[in-house]
Each structure stands twice: as structure tokens, then as C-alpha cells.
Amino acid sequence: MRRLVIALWVLSIYAVPAHAKNYVESFSGGSNVGAWSFGGPGQIVSDGGNPGAYLAAKDFETGIPWPLTHGNESVFVGNYRDRGVTRVGLDVVVNSMSYPVERPCAVTLREDNNTPDDVSDDWAAYKIVGTTPAPGDGWRSIEFEIPSQSETWPDDWTYMPLGLNAPAGDWTKLITDVDALGFYFGDPEFLYLFQIWDLGIDNPWIEWDESVQTSKSSWDAVKSLFLN
Numbered sequence: 001m002r003r004l005v006i007a008l009w010v011l012s013i014y015a016v017p018a019h020a021k022n023y024v025e026s027f028s029g030g031s032n033v034g035a036w037s038f039g040g041p042g043q044i045v046s047d048g049g050n051p052g053a054y055l056a057a058k059d060f061e062t063g064i065p066w067p068l069t070h071g072n073e074s075v076f077v078g079n080y081r082d083r084g085v086t087r088v089g090l091d092v093v094v095n096s097m098s099y100p101v102e103r104p105c106a107v108t109l110r111e112d113n114n115t116p117d118d119v120s121d122d123w124a125a126y127k128i129v130g131t132t133p134a135p136g137d138g139w140r141s142i143e144f145e146i147p148s149q150s151e152t153w154p155d156d157w158t159y160m161p162l163g164l165n166a167p168a169g170d171w172t173k174l175i176t177d178v179d180a181l182g183f184y185f186g187d188p189e190f191l192y193l194f195q196i197w198d199l200g201i202d203n204p205w206i207e208w209d210e211s212v213q214t215s216k217s218s219w220d221a222v223k224s225l226f227l228n
């Protein structure tokens with residue numbers, strides 16, 4: 001009887017279908033997993049984040065800030081489908097911009113076409129969710145769902161060529177080998193005037209689902225109670 005109670009207790013713990021895990025880059029102590037950068041001026045500063053350290057860009061002249069990961073070895077890139085990636089997000093602050101306004105915010109997944117040194121054949125998929133804050137709004141958290149298990153191109157995602165030789169989009173090719181994760185401060189179909197920004201990001205994060213491994217280990221634990 002006691003074993004049955006324990007077994008039911010173990011099952012109740014693991015009956016949750018999804019066991020989410022995540023990684024959050026807080027930038028504390030100079031940490032920067034994923035080598036996040038704005039592709040312009042940017043540095044990790046120790047105060048003023050959400051909380052603590054954050055990645056700041058001051059006097060940044062651009063039409064569209066686009067913080068991106070760099071390198072293909074971090075938790076933020078790779079085979080999203082195998083890992084069961086479900087969501088990504090970040091916190092954003094805009095301290096000043098020449099033409100203050102909220103912007104649409106898009107998540108971008110970049111495919112380098114296995115030629116990382118040649119951007120002419122790079123492309124991305126994006127989806128707009130929410131808006132970046134205007135100056136004075138403080139920190140804003142934005143999150144995006146990632147349909148990593150979709151076998152076809154998701155209806156609400158859009159293809160974006162990044163070079164003249166970009167091939168047609170292929171969701172499986174992209175989602176099984178994401179080369180860069182990014183967050184685009186604007187609608188990629190619009191043009192924006194260059195302006196001077198003072199902005200920052202904190203806590204870029206990625207979440208994935210380890211339900212497959214978890215359910216296997218939980219059943220092994222239950223069986224072991226009766227086999228001993």
C-alpha cells in the first residue's frame with residue numbers, strides 16, 4: 001500500500017505534460033551567453049537594468065535597433081525542434097530616441113544557409129508581437145511563442161530575405177538549425193528614418209520543453225518501486 005501511495009505521489013509530480021526549462025541572460029558580472037549585440041555601439045553596464053546589469057547602446061544612430069545573438073554554440077541557437085523550444089523573450093528599455101514612439105517588435109530567426117561568412121544568401125523568419133516602449137515607459141517585457149514542432153511554414157510568420165541570393169524560405173531547415181535569434185524594433189516591411197537612440201535590453205531568455213525525457217524518467221521511477 002505504501003508503495004502504491006508513493007507511486008501515485010511520483011505520478012502526480014510528473015503528470016504535468018510539459019516540463020519547461022529556460023535560460024535567462026541577466027548580463028550579471030559581464031556574462032553574455034549568446035554574445036548579444038546591437039551591431040553598433042553597445043556595452044554591458046552594471047546598473048539600471050531590470051535589475052542590475054544590462055546591455056546598453058547610447059548615441060546609437062540607426063533606423064531600427066536589432067539586437068542579435070552571435071556565434072552558433074549558445075543555448076539561444078541550434079536545433080529548436082529537437083530541443084522543443086516553446087518561447088523566447090526579453091526586456092527592453094528606451095531612454096531616448098529622436099522621434100519618440102512605440103515600435104512594433106518582431107522576433108527574428110536567422111538562417112545563414114551554412115555560409116556564415118557570406119550574408120548574401122542569409123534569410124530570416126519573423127513575427128511581430130507587441131511593441132517596444134517609448135522613452136519614459138521604463139522596462140517592458142516582451143515574449144514570443146516559437147512553433148518549433150510545426151512541420152510547415154506557420155501562417156503568422158513572414159519570410160525576410162537578407163541578401164540578394166537568399167533562397168526560398170524553408171521552416172524545417174530554419175527551425176532545426178537557427179543561426180541567430182534577434183528582436184527587431186520595427187515592422188520589417190516599413191522603412192524608418194535614421195535617428196539617435198539610447199536604449200537597452202536585459203534578460204533575453206529562451207524556454208524549452210523536456211516532457212519527453214521527464215515522462216520516461218518518471219515511469220522508470222514508478223516501475224522501480226514495484227520491481228525492488
Ligand SMILES: [Ca+2]
Nearest residue numbers: 026049051053
Ligand atoms: Ca540584468
Ligand SMILES: [Ca+2]
Nearest residue numbers: 112115118122
Ligand atoms: Ca550565409
